[in-house]
Amino acid sequence: MSNEQTVFLGIDAGTQSLKLLAYDAVQKQILHVSAAPLELISRDDGSREQLAAWWLDALRQCMGELPAEIKARVRGIGISGQQHGFVPLNKAGEVIAPAKLWCDTSTIAECEEITARFGGSARCIDAVGNPIMPGYTAPKVLWLKKNKPDIYSELAHILLPHDYLNFYLTGKIFTEYGDASGTGYLNILRREYDRDMLAAIDPDRDLLPLLPPLLEANATVALGQKAAGEFGLPPGILVSTGGGDNMMAAFGTGSIAPGVLTLSLGTSGTLFAHCENPAIDPQGDLAAFCSSSGGWLPLLCTMNCTVATELTRKALGKSIPECEALLEESEPGAGGLQSLPFYNGERIPNLPNARASLHGMTDTNMTAGNQYRAAMEGATFTLRRGLDAFARAGQQFKAIRLTGGGAKSPHWRQMVADVFNLPVEVPAQQEGAAFGAAMQALWACTESGDLPALVNEHLAVDASLGCVPVTENVSAYKALYQNFLDLLGKQYPGIQ
Missing domain, CATH: 3.30.420.40 (ATPase, nucleotide binding domain)
Known part of the structure; x- marks a missing residue:
């Protein structure tokens, strides 16, 4: 690690706010934290949605508050995102509908429909590891098909919130196993997308080509030139795979x-x-x-x-x-x-x-x-x-x-x-998910073989609390x- 580029950014896109944390891995010090609030669309049918554009606006605000001196020293970025959300994109990579969130409960009928097609809740648990629950991504996809067929016909990519932010930063579509396992259609036993579950979601369409490739947890993708220019970041920065907010909080808490x-x-x-x-x-x-x-x-x-x-x-x-x-x-x-x-x-x-x-x-x-x-x-x-x-x-x-x-x-x-x-x-570092995202970026960029030792080196517990x-x-x-x-x-x- 060069003496100049020792800073890792952790970005946590939650339900109520987006937070940005800058951590210096040599000084073992959090240099900066900023946050921007997020709105929530709520309806009586249980719908809970946000516009993906709001996440980008919040990211721009937080990046704008990050001092230039810190930006110049950034080596890696990790993204944490609220799990289970459904961000639909068309072939041009444009968002074509509001993102339904983890707390959305409007898909009860779709859960029952998918579960019945698959052979019951017990078979869901036995075959893929989890039942199909309201809030998971799988029923949201069926909901879109049933309630907005014109938009569904344009659907080319099914992304999670953290996937979308990674896409914005890198220009590449990808995901990882942690966040993907909260969709309902990843077989967590075989660690691959389950074709039978995808068929239960939509028997009329092969959804597999719409899903992002799965990368290993310590993989990295280069920051795109467009994002680097927009945010005033230096060349050569790597973006880690990131993950769901709970997966990143696991890094941030040990x-x-x-x-x-x-x-x-x-x-x-x-x-x-x-x-x-x-x-x-x-x-x-x-x-x-x-x-x-x-x-x-x-x-x-x-x-x-x-x-x-x-x-x-x-x-x-x-x-x-x-x-x-x-x-x-x-x-x-x-x-x-x-x-x-x-x-x-x-x-x-x-x-x-x-x-x-x-x-x-x-x-x-x-x-x-x-x-x-x-x-x-x-x-x-x-x-x-x-x-x-x-x-x-x-x-x-x-x-x-x-x-x-x-x-x-x-x-x-x-x-x-x-x-x-x-x-x-x-833990002394209170922003668990954002700090964890920075930790994952540090791990991915340094290629450390002993992850527990790396995290324990940087994680402190506040004995007074x-x-x-x-x-x-x-x-x-x-x-x-x-x-x-x-x-x-x-x-x-x-x-x-």
Whole structure:
């Protein structure tokens, strides 16, 4: 690595914002972070969409804020993107419809149709590793065919959000196994597109030629001259394959070797860990994804994490510091209040039509502190089901690495430690997905053979933010979690 070009950019295109991080691999220092907000199109039918042009506008804003001195030293770029989105392109490489996102639940009928054609949910899990879920890319493709046939007839390329940003930067169409495994049509067992599943999506058209080639996790593609000129970047920069935001957060939290469990408290909640072999949950709660580091990344995703706390906070008319103070006035169990925080429906458990609800209200427990704690507990209990799923897949852990916006809350960190009965560690680099994308770019550009050693060299844990389970809270939350499961089963029979 030359002394001049030691900077790696990590770009994370999330649901609420696009972030850019510049990391100096020699100084082991984050030099710059910028962010640009993103809008969201929401409709009553469950549609959640964004325009791909918004991502580019946000990227231009963030690149514009990056100092020229740092730009001159960039060696590599890694892209992290929200998973499962569908970006349709025509033959000219133009986006021809809004991108349907991971949180879109308008494709329930399409999921059922694809699953029936393929032979049922159990066969989906056995054959490709995952059931077909609302939010995955596969049903979005069928939705486009059924609802916008004129646009579908122009469809020439099926890209994911991070694929599209890579395409814009390089002029090349490609993807990698991690993000592609969240589409529903990648066979994660054989690590190839599944022709039978593609036929179940559209029996009338061969979709395989529309899919991007799969590159290995440590591959690179040269930055295109057009993008280099637009963003004022020097020649010779390489773009790594990147990956889905959870796959990049695995780099950013150290979940690139077995034994590390990462919990991300973001808009969605995710729980994931690296595995050397496919980890299949027979109940289908655990998504058997590939990683973006060469292995597998079994993962559980919920759609309502900080969504629940933020909606409650806004309804209470409080700031985040005020809500943190309110938690001091409340105890585990929130005075008997129980929240099922399914504001956007839910992915796991698979309840796309569910709605949020609050239970156990009395004239004495409806305090602001109890309401906020109930929202936080409901989101945490929903994620806690993931630990059960990992156990079914034969995995156990000694600690949790916590990331995402919710990890900034001391009360939430302690709640996670108590509910999961595991010590909590917090990486010093808070922008997990963006930092992870920079780490993947560093790995790809340096061709290091020992990825865990490379990541551990650059990843730091902030000991001041860690916490351990409190014995009396663990005991209380064990009973409260069972109460949550009982309530969930009563409200939605068949859900365990």
